[in-house]
Amino acid sequence: MKLFIGNKNYSSWSFRPWIAMMVKGVEFEEQLIQFDFEAGNPKFAEFSPTNKVPVLHDDGVIITESLAILEYINDKFPEKGFWPGDIKTRALARSIAHEMHGGFSGIRNDCPMNMRREIGAIDVSDQTRKDVRRIETIWRECLERFGGPFLFGEFTIADAMFAPVVNRLEIYQLSDEPEVQKYSAAMKGLYAWQEWEKAGRAEPWIVEEDEA
Numbered sequence: 001m002k003l004f005i006g007n008k009n010y011s012s013w014s015f016r017p018w019i020a021m022m023v024k025g026v027e028f029e030e031q032l033i034q035f036d037f038e039a040g041n042p043k044f045a046e047f048s049p050t051n052k053v054p055v056l057h058d059d060g061v062i063i064t065e066s067l068a069i070l071e072y073i074n075d076k077f078p079e080k081g082f083w084p085g086d087i088k089t090r091a092l093a094r095s096i097a098h099e100m101h102g103g104f105s106g107i108r109n110d111c112p113m114n115m116r117r118e119i120g121a122i123d124v125s126d127q128t129r130k131d132v133r134r135i136e137t138i139w140r141e142c143l144e145r146f147g148g149p150f151l152f153g154e155f156t157i158a159d160a161m162f163a164p165v166v167n168r169l170e171i172y173q174l175s176d177e178p179e180v181q182k183y184s185a186a187m188k189g190l191y192a193w194q195e196w197e198k199a200g201r202a203e204p205w206i207v208e209e210d211e212a
């Protein structure tokens with residue numbers, strides 16, 4: 001299996017399947033293709049039908065869309081617990097994973113993931129403030145109900161989908177809720193998180209439009 005990803009400093013969608021596979025111990029080859037937004041990312045066309053990353057190639061199948069990649073990995077390794085085992089809990093986990101995938105346009109537009117950015121607040125839109133309140137509610141309810149340290153106890157795809165948000169809430173100082181701080185500490189304590197962050201910080205490339 002080969003996972004094509006963008007810059008670790010900025011590529012929030014790439015981070016999701018990458019961290020899930022690392023946390024669950026799935027072996028894969030990784031290929032990082034540097035963003036070149038000015039030129040329209042021409043190299044992406046060589047491996048990605050959507051011209052976007054992440055993309056997973058596995059034995060003749062090409063899977064685009066972060067959440068579809070995660071579902072494929074779950075199907076391929078059902079024993080690894082990518083989703084909660086209980087049907088109703090799994091439905092909740094899928095609900096919030098899909099909400100992340102299809103929503104939160106405010107925080108996604110105003111606050112790019114940026115592993116090496118120094119912590120500091122920026123002006124954000126009302127939509128972003130609404131997104132942050134909703135994220136706080138989701139995390140608080142999940143942690144209270146399932147006991148942490150991750151949203152459904154053990155790390156699942158739901159955590160992978162929210163991983164870039166952990167970085168955004170921290171670097172733009174968007175929340176001081178104690179539950180957010182606790183959850184962020186659990187996520188940032190993962191070896192996989194630390195490896196991704198270290199690599200992102202070491203990258204020399206600057207993407208101006210992602211420097212908020």
Ligand SMILES: N[C@@H](CCC(=O)N[C@@H](CS)C(=O)NCC(=O)O)C(=O)O
Nearest residue numbers: 011012013041052053054065066067
């Ligand atoms: N909905 C897609 C979004 C993928 C996406 O937008 N990826 C960005 C990088 S994080 C990208 O490849 N951008 C390149 C471009 O738009 O030219 C997913 O879930 O994978």
